[in-house]
Amino acid sequence: MNIVVCVKQVPDTATERKLRSDDNTLDRDAADGVVNELDEYAVEEALRLKEAHGGEVTVLTMGPDKAADTIRKALAMGADKAVHLVDDALHGSDALSTSYAMAQTLKKIGFDLVILGSESTDARTGVLAAMLAERLGVAQLTLANKVEVEGSAVTIQRVTDYGYDKVQGSLPAVISVVEKINEPRYPSFKGIMAAKKKPVQKLGAAEAELAADQIGLGAAWSEVTEAAAAPPRAAGTVVKDEGDGGVKTADFLSSKKFI
Amino acid sequence: MHRLSDEYEALRKTVEEFAREVVAPVIGDLYERGEFPYAIVRQMGEMGLFGLPIPEEYGGMGGDYFALCLALEELARVDSSVSITLEAAVSLGAMPIYRFGTPEQREKWLPELASGRMLGAFGLTEPGGGSDVPGGMRTTATLDGGEWVINGTKAFITNSGTDITGVVGVAAITGRTESGKPEISTILVPSGTPGFTVSKKYSKVGWSASDTRELSFSDCRVPEANLLGERGRGYAQFLQTLDEGRVAIAALSVGLAQGCVDECLKYVRERRAFGHPIGHYQAIQFKIADMEVRAHTARLAYYHAAEKMLAGEPFKKEAAIAKLVSSNAAMDNARDATQVFGGYGFMNEYPVGRFYRDAKILEIGEGTSEVQRMLIARQLGLADL
Ligand SMILES: Cc1cc2nc3c(=O)[nH]c(=O)nc-3n(C[C@H](O)[C@H](O)[C@H](O)COP(=O)(O)OP(=O)(O)OC[C@H]3O[C@@H](n4cnc5c(N)ncnc54)[C@H](O)[C@@H]3O)c2cc1C
Ligand SMILES: Cc1cc2nc3c(=O)[nH]c(=O)nc-3n(C[C@H](O)[C@H](O)[C@H](O)COP(=O)(O)OP(=O)(O)OC[C@H]3O[C@@H](n4cnc5c(N)ncnc54)[C@H](O)[C@@H]3O)c2cc1C
Numbered sequence: 001m002n003i004v005v006c007v008k009q010v011p012d013t014a015t016e017r018k019l020r021s022d023d024n025t026l027d028r029d030a031a032d033g034v035v036n037e038l039d040e041y042a043v044e045e046a047l048r049l050k051e052a053h054g055g056e057v058t059v060l061t062m063g064p065d066k067a068a069d070t071i072r073k074a075l076a077m078g079a080d081k082a083v084h085l086v087d088d089a090l091h092g093s094d095a096l097s098t099s100y101a102m103a104q105t106l107k108k109i110g111f112d113l114v115i116l117g118s119e120s121t122d123a124r125t126g127v128l129a130a131m132l133a134e135r136l137g138v139a140q141l142t143l144a145n146k147v148e149v150e151g152s153a154v155t156i157q158r159v160t161d162y163g164y165d166k167v168q169g170s171l172p173a174v175i176s177v178v179e180k181i182n183e184p185r186y187p188s189f190k191g192i193m194a195a196k197k198k199p200v201q202k203l204g205a206a207e208a209e210l211a212a213d214q215i216g217l218g219a220a221w222s223e224v225t226e227a228a229a230a231p232p233r234a235a236g237t238v239v240k241d242e243g244d245g246g247v248k249t250a251d252f253l254s255s256k257k258f259i
Numbered sequence: 260m261h262r263l264s265d266e267y268e269a270l271r272k273t274v275e276e277f278a279r280e281v282v283a284p285v286i287g288d289l290y291e292r293g294e295f296p297y298a299i300v301r302q303m304g305e306m307g308l309f310g311l312p313i314p315e316e317y318g319g320m321g322g323d324y325f326a327l328c329l330a331l332e333e334l335a336r337v338d339s340s341v342s343i344t345l346e347a348a349v350s351l352g353a354m355p356i357y358r359f360g361t362p363e364q365r366e367k368w369l370p371e372l373a374s375g376r377m378l379g380a381f382g383l384t385e386p387g388g389g390s391d392v393p394g395g396m397r398t399t400a401t402l403d404g405g406e407w408v409i410n411g412t413k414a415f416i417t418n419s420g421t422d423i424t425g426v427v428g429v430a431a432i433t434g435r436t437e438s439g440k441p442e443i444s445t446i447l448v449p450s451g452t453p454g455f456t457v458s459k460k461y462s463k464v465g466w467s468a469s470d471t472r473e474l475s476f477s478d479c480r481v482p483e484a485n486l487l488g489e490r491g492r493g494y495a496q497f498l499q500t501l502d503e504g505r506v507a508i509a510a511l512s513v514g515l516a517q518g519c520v521d522e523c524l525k526y527v528r529e530r531r532a533f534g535h536p537i538g539h540y541q542a543i544q545f546k547i548a549d550m551e552v553r554a555h556t557a558r559l560a561y562y563h564a565a566e567k568m569l570a571g572e573p574f575k576k577e578a579a580i581a582k583l584v585s586s587n588a589a590m591d592n593a594r595d596a597t598q599v600f601g602g603y604g605f606m607n608e609y610p611v612g613r614f615y616r617d618a619k620i621l622e623i624g625e626g627t628s629e630v631q632r633m634l635i636a637r638q639l640g641l642a643d644l
Contacts, residue, residue, distance in 0.1 A: 076269060186277050189320040191455035217589045 001055035001124065001149065001171075004111040005046045007074050007130075009067040010122040017122070023217060024224035025092050026122055028064055028201065035070045038117025040077070040184040041177050045147055046115050047078045047148055049184065053149060054153040056080045062090060062102055062173035068200070074186035082198070087205040094215025095123070099131035101215055105208045106136060111172060118143050118176040129176035139169030145180040210219065261562050263329075270326055272332035277306065278341075286338040289468045290613055292642035293460065295421050296341055296468050303341075304375020309348055313357055318370035324503060325565040328510035330559075334515025336521060336529070337610070339617040342470035347417035347527050348372070349470075352379020355428055355445065359488035359496050363445065363452055368426055373574045380410035382413035383471035383497055390630050393432065393441045394495070398476065400431035406481050407446050409454070409476040420457040420472040423452050423462075427474065429606050430493050447485040447565030454479030465616035470586060483642075493509040502575055504625045505582040506568060512585035512621045515614055516554040519596035522611050541597060548590045558587035583631040587620035593618035 011017045011031035020027045035043075046057045054067060059074045059082035061067050063073060067228030071082045086242055091100065116135075119126040141147075144156035146166065152171045157164040157180055187195075211221060239248045254258045263271060282299055287550035289296050303309065310402035311327040313319025320326070327349055336340035352373040356364055365460070388395025398411025409431055413419075419427055426449050434443040448455055458473040488496065524547065527538030537543050596611040597604035604611050622628045635640060 001322075050596075072265075072269065075274075186273050186306045187269070189266075189270050189303075189311055189322045189326055190307060190315065192266050192273070193321070196266065 001049065001053050001056060001060070001112060002112045003046045003049060004058045004060050004106060004109065004114045005039070005042050005074065005079065006114065006116045006128070007039040007043065007059050007063065007070060008036040008062050008117070008120050009063045009070040010036045010120055013037075013121050017228045020223070023092065024227055026219070027112055028066070033070055036117055036120045036122075038119060038121075039074075039178065039181055041181055042115045042117050043074050043079060044182045044184040045076050045175075045177055045258070046113075047185070049147065049149060054098065056111075057081060058111075060102065060105060060109075061085065062093075062105075063096060064091075071200055072195050073187065073226050075198045075200075077185055078193040080198065084200055084202045085208060086202055089210075089216050091222060094220040094222055095125045095131060095214050096126050096213045096221055099128055099135055100216060101205075101210050103130075103132055103135035104210055105134070105203060108208065113171060114174045116174070116176045116246055118178050123182075129174050130230045133174040134173065136172075138172075139171075139173040141167050141169050141173055144174040144175055144177050147175060147177070147181070167190070197220040210240050242243065261559060266406065267326065267329055270322075271333055273306070274308070277302070278334050278337040282334065282337045287608065287610070287613070288342065288467065290338070290340060291467075291607060293467045295461075295470050296344070297422070299341055300344060300375060300378075300423075302330060303345060307373075308345055309353070309375035309577035309586075310373030312349065312351060313369060313373045317357065317365055318373040322375075323615065324506070324570055325562075325569060328507055328565055330597075331507055332510040332514035332517070334348040335511040336518040338613070339511060339515055340466050342514060343469050344378075344418060344467055345398075346507050347380060348378045350507045351378055351381035351500065352418060352426070352428070353424055354503065355487060355496060355500050356383065356426075356447070358499070359445070359492070361484075361488070363484070364487065365433070371425060376422050376423065378418045378421055380416050380419040380424060380427045381497075381500070382416045382419065382427050382429045384414050384416070385410055386473075390627060392430075392497075393443055395430060395441070396430070396441065396593045398429065398431045400429075400433050400444065400572045401545075402433075402483060406480045407483060407485065408481045409446060409479040409481070411476050413474040413476075415461070415471055417472050418472055419474055420460065421470045424470075426450065427455075429474075429476070430497060431493055433490060433493075436491070442491045443513070445477045445493045445496055446481060446486035446516070447487055448479065448481055452479055452481055465613075465618070465620055467616075478521040483529060492601060501625055502578050503568065505578040505631075506561055506564045506574075508621065508625045509564065509578070509581035509585040512589040513554055513558045515621070516550070516557060516588040516592040517617060519562065519592035519614055520547060520550045520554055522609070522614075523550065523596050523599045537599070546595050546599060547564070550595055551602070553592055557581070560584045576635055579626075579634040579638070583624065583628055583635070586618075586628065589621050590618045591615075 015031040018027050050057050057079040059079045062085040094141045114128045129142050141156045143158045145159050146157040148155045154173050156166045158167050271603050299437045307320045308330050310319030311322045312324045315321040318332050330343050353456045400407045411529050429448050432441045436442050454477050456475045461471050530537045543595040560581040564574050564581040567574035593615045600611050
């Protein structure tokens with residue numbers, strides 16, 4: 001089975017993240033780049049499927065030069081090779097253009113199964129899996145907390161508010177995963193050493209045969225026109241227990257729609 | 260010179276994440292209850308940490324001793340019990356078998372030890388003395404009908420009594436040399452061998468989640484083939500093992516020293532007194548600056564010792580310096596960090612209290628600070644005056 005995992009480099013959520021002052025896009029140099037958390041689960045699932053069924057795992061990343069670090073991490077976990085879509089012309093791409101660029105690349109490199117995280121921690125649109133499946137004209141199985149492949153059938157448990165749906169499709173297909181699906185492995189030193197020697201193919205927009213008017217800031221359907229810092233966290237509410245502490249706490253939680 | 264290569268840095272980062280995500284959330288409880296961290300050790304095994312300096316043909320990672328040191332430092336930034344468990348298992352348990360063992364012994368033990376599924380231990384110290392070997396050594400092993408018969412007691416042996424301990428290297432007197440000195444050899448004793456008893460755990464000041472026990476041997480018989488390497492080479496073997504081990508303990512100590520800085524940097528931003536975060540006051544800032552200086556210089560000392568070791572150059576003096584400097588740094592930083600935390604520093608729920616309890620042993624184990632000074636003085640040619 002030829003599995004492609006989409007791995008996005010995002011700014012470390014533990015550090016301060018900000019937008020660039022010139023074009024209101026994310027300042028990717030301001031913070032340390034890390035693998036989008038859910039994408040580690042996607043890589044883990046790809047590795048487990050490979051271990052069970054054989055085949056090859058390819059990492060696909062669209063991002064600036066420094067995304068090479070996070071590609072190494074996915075390779076150190078055990079992926080076999082990587083394709084790095086990198087071009088200044090891609091800067092500022094919105095979800096539509098990103099899905100276009102990635103779908104074009106996926107057509108070029110071929111796949112049986114594409115695995116994504118269900119959401120990134122920076123842009124958080126959560127739409128990429130659906131867009132990719134649409135553009136590629138293949139089955140779409142999203143929000144999986146369990147994946148099974150048998151022959152050309154792929155079955156997932158799709159998490160819902162009430163439990164899960166069982167969804168089946170046939171390969172080729174696009175899957176997105178949630179964090180309950182597995183526990184990602186930490187790379188071993190052997191994996192880290194081996195990652196050095198694994199092939200990483202760099203593709204520019206021209207090599208991926210991307211139409212210039214479909215990518216980058218200029219092609220974006222949406223534009224960030226203004227940005228403001230989040231207001232500082234308000235002081236907490238202290239509930240004094242006068243025999244009715246439980247009720248007061250429940251009232252507070254329900255007023256905030258937590259319960 | 261002391262820039263980490265991409266691979267070392269990737270390893271360091273991986274272990275840093277592991278320590279933060281897996282060790283930090285649970286270690287406080289395990290420590291409080293004096294429980295051995297089996298689940299953590301299993302995961303460390305899956306990551307290959309126990310096989311870092313062992314070649315791939317024996318199930319290891321094909322890395323080197325410096326890679327092990329980096330892992331020990333990162334673990335100890337969060338917890339020393341976990342770090343010493345790895346240190347003792349690899350430097351004292353597995354490495355002597357790798358360095359001195361016969362091909363059969365390597366094949367028998369290393370794959371299990373390198374995977375972390377089995378832990379090894381090394382028994383040198385005895386109740387009668389650890390600094391003065393062989394002066395304080397009473398344990399004997401004599402050949403009888405193709406078997407070694409071991410009698411004696413070992414004190415303070417790390418990793419010797421866990422559920423997954425598989426083998427203990429026991430240093431014993433196996434005869435007299437021609438000049439009449441005790442002849443020392445190392446014998447591999449599998450756990451569970453009749454006549455080999457493991458006492459219950461000591462109640463310790465620190466390293467509470469690490470396994471430390473007294474061992475006794477009473478007509479304990481193992482096959483003659485369990486002799487590690489050559490007969491009479493025990494003394495030379497553990498001198499080499501301890502030289503390397505000192506660099507490893509130095510790395511662990513640097514980790515603890517750095518962990519103190521990490522914790523203080525967080526706390527002094529949050530804790531307020533007299534209208535400011537306490538980090539506003541220069542007395543606190545200088546304390547933390549001094550702590551950082553100690554951690555940093557101690558790190559350079561162990562990097563340098565490791566560099567010489569890996570280059571195959573003599574590194575005895577550098578290893579002793581690194582161990583001395585870094586254990587001092589750990590002790591000083593733990594004392595200062597506890598002070599910065601005030602009353603909370605004396606509470607077990609904060610890591611600094613644990614660091615304080617864990618620091619002192621670093622000036623004692625694998626050669627006391629006095630022994631390090633003896634080694635350094637000897638390397639300076641002062642021993643024969
Ligand atoms: C703060 C911020 C806000 C944004 N807001 C918008 C917006 O409102 N509308 C809009 O159209 N665009 C927006 N973008 C642009 C957006 O970042 C890109 O379109 C992005 O590549 C895809 O969106 P996502 O990360 O939300 O994808 P999601 O659908 O949330 O991500 C799901 C998965 O897709 C995969 N994936 C996503 N991006 C990549 C990549 N570059 N390389 C490899 N795999 C990837 C990963 O597996 C990931 O887990 C925003 C970007 C930022 C930084
Ligand atoms: C938690 C823990 C784990 C341990 N794990 C192991 C293990 O796995 N394997 C193992 O073999 N051992 C282990 N040890 C033992 C440790 O290595 C010894 O405790 C250490 O080497 C010191 O020996 P000692 O305790 O006998 O002290 P002693 O040798 O009795 O020393 C007492 C004091 O006298 C000083 N001193 C001794 N000689 C001189 C001198 N000539 N000049 C000046 N001062 C001197 C020492 O520095 C020390 O301050 C462990 C100890 C502890 C506490």
